[in-house]
Amino acid sequence: MPLELRARLSDSRLDAAAPESQRMLFIEISAPVGDGAALPLNLGLALDKSGSMQGYALDCLKQAAKHIVRSLSARDRVALVAFNDEPEVMLASRPVVDSAAPEAAIDRLAAGGGTCIDGGMDLALRELRKAVAPSFMHHSGPGPGPDPAAGGPFVNRVFVLTDGHNQHGDDDRCVALARQAVRDHITFSAFGIGEKFSVNVLRDVVNAGNGMLHHVLTPGHIEEAFRKELAGIQRIGATQVRLTVRLADGVELAAKDPVCMVSPAIVVQEVEREPGAFHVNLGDMPADGPVVLLATVYLKARAEGPGPVASLEAAYVDSDGSGRQAPVEVAGRWVNPYVQDVDPEVAQAIARMAIYKQRQKAIEVAGSNPDMARTMLQSATELAGQAGNEELRTVLQQTLTELQRDGRISDKTMIHGEVASRTVLQEREA
């Protein structure tokens, strides 16, 4: 199943009289509409069984987890890990023959103890790696395809669910584990329940592999969140998507955070640079909408007239092996006089990215530089207002209020701000 790749500049006309112009390269990658062959799942559940989950929440979680295992097909694999301050493998990774054994394992879940998220993540990754064939390991971009005998390639995914802070664990280790997992093409989907979990840790965990973050307002919504996420990943037809952009002479990638995903969520991307080119590993290709990226480039002045800017291609792995998208060329036209005319869709994406980055930066510097934090939040609030996003504007305003009044941001506002600015999937009452 070939991917669709499209790209254009934020303003394809460039000023021939300016020594250098900055542009956003707006890149859209999508899976073609229709039922391509979906890849089998290698799924792990890493579920919080700490004391706070006792009772109703655990009942809801069991219900939701059973729904998952019943929805898997015989091609899929599943593993179950539960964690409090100690992680435990409830069901070792195995093909889904029937749902009886997984359901029995789910029934054995009992709540108690503290929370160590990284312990659960680590065990779940060990289980998933059993099914990651050696030939897939550290496979990135061009190279040998998957080994058909290994039964893959899989969409490798861990659902990590928690309702609390990582009190007995190490937040940095969570993120480090997620980054290591990406090398084996394992991605996390995170589910935060209620309003007291470490949203920034879960965000960084999913961002490592461009996974999704779900905010689940009450335990009663866990099943809905699981259903939604599972339905999405069951339709993935391409994985290990790797974008390569070759830049024409006189075109350079920006120095700082040059590539940012803006859809399905706002995620600053890790970029591999080489002279005249860069690569971005995007992981699984969502089936239900394009991946949209903004790449910041600088273009040196040229003589008036058209000229090449970049050539893009994507490599991926699908059920037929590894594939490669034919290169797509992006050109510009150098003109004099130049009148700025930014593509409105790109301008909208830039504004969304700005709101997100400014909120992030405000939170980062809130302790060390309250003035800058305030300025950032004011700027983001204004942009949200201009974009007509009232929910986002309100939560940014609240963030600013709390920062000025209390010197800190409450969990609730932190979570809602992340939700509103990142485009987090949220399960709640209609």
Added chain:
Amino acid sequence: MTGPLPCPVCGYGNRQGAMVCEDCGLSIPQYQACVACGFMNTADSRFCGNCGTPVGIERKQSAGPAAPRTTPAPAPGSPDDWPGARSPAGSPPSPGSPALAAGGPIRSPAHPGGPDQDQPGPGRQAAAPGTGPFVPLAGAAEPYPRPQLSPPARAGGPAAAGPAAAGPAAGGPPARAEGAAAAGPRVDPVVGAPKPAPASPQFKLVHESTGVEIRLPLADGTLVVGRPGGDPDVDVSGFPEATVVSRKHARVIIAGGRLQIEDLGSANGTYLNNARVRGPVPLADGDRLAFGQGAKVVFTVRLP
């Protein structure tokens, strides 16, 4: 962290030519000087906001890397401090300009005297609060003029002598200067509407340099602002220097006692309190609304 183009918000040193800050994503305002008068226009202007000269005149290739084109002279505070930005206040209305009413009537509100006018207009106040005066980063250089989002009249902020206060129409009922009314556009473009009682509530756009009022109906509807050829509901071609206004420039949306402005892809832009808007964005009492940049065709918004 120090480059040639520090971000006005986060201070990151961007490269020359940056339109978006690499660090915080801020859209950095771009300007280019008019070849005729030197006025710093926003980079997407097709005509100079000060003298109307088309931007389509070839410029010389820049010699060095430090082209000052995108960085206008630093102007702390208001954009009105940039060179050439000052309104030629009191410039006479162009003689022989067609009467405002001739260009096209405001599309007739169904019942100008209807119940809408008696309602207190919920949310008129709610439309007003901005995010407060923009507080610049302490100690940061301020290389760009920054749109002031709250008009000084409401914010009571640092720029007490801001544009709204400077206009002759600001504060109190706009005086209908005899001379302006005689030579300039007619005063009441609401054709076909019965003359309202003086005290009756009404939306008004008060032209800054002439004091001429455009009265808008309270009933829900939209009104296109422009010049003949664009079939405008509000024809502003009679005002001085109205050539910067596009034929279909913007529209005023009246809904539920609130007023909004939306740019209709005009060549020279629509500016609310000096910030470019595309909209629709709500208008509040005292807002300064300009069609085309600079202080050419500027109105003060008056809500009842």
